[in-house]
Amino acid sequence: MTEIVRAALVQQRWTGDKESMTEAAVRYVEQAASAGAGVVCLQELFYGPYFCQVQDTDYYSYTEQIPDGPTTRLLCETAKNHGIVIIAPMYEQEQPGVYYNTAAVIDADGRYLGKHRKNHIPQVKGFWEKFYFRPGNGGYPVFDTAVGRIGVYICYERHFPEGWRALGLAGARIVFNPSATSRGLSAYLWHLEQRAAAVANEYFVGTINRIGTETLGDNDFYGQSYFADPRGQYVGEIASEDEEELLVRDLDMGALTEVRDLWQFYRDRRPETYESLVQP
Secondary structure (H helix, E strand, C coil): CCCEEEEEEEECECCCCHHHHHHHHHHHHHHHHHCCCCEEECCCCCCCCCHHHCCCHHHHHHCECCCCCHHHHHHHHHHHHHCCEEEEEEEEEEECCEEEEEEEEECCCCCEEEEEECCCCCEECCEEHHHCCCCCCCCCCEEEECCEEEEECCHHHHHCHHHHHHHHHCCCCEEEEECCCECCCCHHHCCCHHHHHHHHHCCEEEEECCEEECCCCCCEEECCCEEECCCCCECCCCCCCCCCEEEEEEEECHHHHHHHHHHCCCCCCCHHHCHHHHCC
16 A cells, blocks of 8 residues: 655744744644644744844843753653654754754654754845854754654755755655745745755655744745645645645655656766765
8 A cells, every 4th residue: 555644834923922832833733643644844943933033142042952951842742642753943052152953853652863953054134043053063864753764954954955865865755844934035946946856856845934024024934835745746735825824735655666766866876976066
């Protein structure tokens, strides 16, 4: 029989405080589990505003340790209670003054599996991320979960093809791309890059965006979260551009074999010719 993975994405609007954002996210996770989803991914920096619109040390207070912080512990309990894999993007404190943009991965039995720290950090107007985050130092991990091998690639990273490929080479079947993307500079790429990455690397991509204009700036986050299959096609409809939404879709893992047998991108790679790509 064909293996179907039911997967979910959550796009939210900033409520004004961390507690209510976290409570709402937990409710969405519970709803995803009730709908039969085996895995759910939250949006980038899910429990806060996108504070990178400004440069203000007050927002360092949003950091938590991972996995020993309260939000990771809460989500481990939630995952266990509902039997669902959770990808939770948060603001991580490794030690005082050393912070990362990080996604924790929690298995369906509540076990913390590990984390991906965002490697590519932008520093442009409205996205002052180097003020807040140190570049990741954990590479491109892939996690063995109850729904198979999954990877995470955070927001701005989607502009860099190398990480997408690293996740595919490590065996990812689904890669989640939690984001905070606003209208303007890269809006036209939203429906292009992740679908192209799904094709080039022959896996499913689930990409998440928040919605609304927050009080910190004029970034208009336009939602439109979606799943793309390894042929680059949308899996069902995309999410709303202005409403909160839980997007649940069935991903047919049989498509991975079909596409890889047809296109053979991994067979036909020539890594011995790529050495210059990794020179500084």
